[in-house]
Amino acid sequence: MSSPELVLKVLRSELRAAGVTYKMLAERIGMSESSMKRMFGQKDMSLSRLAEICKAAGIAMEDILRQAADVTPQSDTLSLEQEQSLMADPKLLLVAICCLGHWTLEQIIETYHMSESECILQMIALDKLALIELRPHNRYRLNVSPAFHWRPDGPIQQYFRDVVVSDYFAGSFDGPGETLLFVPARVSSHSAQELVQKIQQLAAELARLHQDDRRLKPEERDGFTLLVGFRSWEFSAFTALRRPEAAPVVKSLTHQIGPRKR
Numbered sequence: 001m002s003s004p005e006l007v008l009k010v011l012r013s014e015l016r017a018a019g020v021t022y023k024m025l026a027e028r029i030g031m032s033e034s035s036m037k038r039m040f041g042q043k044d045m046s047l048s049r050l051a052e053i054c055k056a057a058g059i060a061m062e063d064i065l066r067q068a069a070d071v072t073p074q075s076d077t078l079s080l081e082q083e084q085s086l087m088a089d090p091k092l093l094l095v096a097i098c099c100l101g102h103w104t105l106e107q108i109i110e111t112y113h114m115s116e117s118e119c120i121l122q123m124i125a126l127d128k129l130a131l132i133e134l135r136p137h138n139r140y141r142l143n144v145s146p147a148f149h150w151r152p153d154g155p156i157q158q159y160f161r162d163v164v165v166s167d168y169f170a171g172s173f174d175g176p177g178e179t180l181l182f183v184p185a186r187v188s189s190h191s192a193q194e195l196v197q198k199i200q201q202l203a204a205e206l207a208r209l210h211q212d213d214r215r216l217k218p219e220e221r222d223g224f225t226l227l228v229g230f231r232s233w234e235f236s237a238f239t240a241l242r243r244p245e246a247a248p249v250v251k252s253l254t255h256q257i258g259p260r261k262r
Contacts, residue, residue, distance in 0.1 A: 005043050007068045011053070012040070014064060016102070017139040020057045021215045028056040074145040080154060082129050087155045095122040096131055100148065101223075102214055105138045146207050168227055177224065192230070199228050 015025070026036040029052060039045065045053075054061040078086075086093045091114065098108050109119050120138060127134040133141045142148075150156045173180035187195075206226055213221055 004045065007050070007064060008040060008043060008045060010064050010067045011050070011059075013141055014059050014067075015057055016214070017135050017141055018057055018059060019104070019139070023215065025053060025056055029053070074143060076145050076147050077149060077151050078129075078131065078144070078154075080151065082131065083151060083154045083156050085125075085129055087159060089122075089125075091118070092122050092125055093156070095119060096126055099123070099126060099132050099140060099142065100144075102142075102210075107218065146211075147204070165227070168225065177222075196230060199230060202226070202228070 015021075022036045022040070023033045026033045029036070031039075039049070050064070051061050054064060086096050094112065095108060095114075105116070105119055105123065108114065109116050114122075123132065123134055123138065123140060126132045127140070130143050133143055135141060150160070169180075171178075203226065
């Protein structure tokens, strides 16, 4: 990433932490919101414009430049010890997931049975775990990358498998913007890998939409969860009906519920 891009990335993070939207910033500077977005989208900015934006947002430009100089790559996962700490306290896990979704402290305590002081203590614990960096006025910055995911065989992923998945699929999937697809197929390993890449692109697109829609009012957004699984699999009840000489040999990455052909 080039230096101008890095500076803009830090600036966006600081604007989010301060609760300053593109619209608010544009009004303070006397620009249109579309022009402000276009300026950020160009991934380049003069020092004079940077200084103007920082002044309008109440952010020290020196802090932006220092963070850009000191920034280190963000992790895509947590350590096993970090995940175990989250699993040890259900409320800590709740606040962690809320922070990963960029909820404010006010949104958390308005939604869940949790006092402001209790929520702050949980955020302090997340700061100690290095999941977030707690800022003044109970704002925070995430210390994980946009590509963050739970450890594949970690305690949180296991909890999701044991508890969350069944709760998730208990829904009817017939609400606005909801869908449930189950598509069996027999494909080559190469085709399966190609689809995995497309799934990863879909997840990245959802992350982008999530980021873009943060400028909307809370009542204009709702919580959605994308749960995607793709693996070589046969329903265990069908496997139990296999003939001894037709024992399954899982080599290719197929995704189907019916019995495999020999």
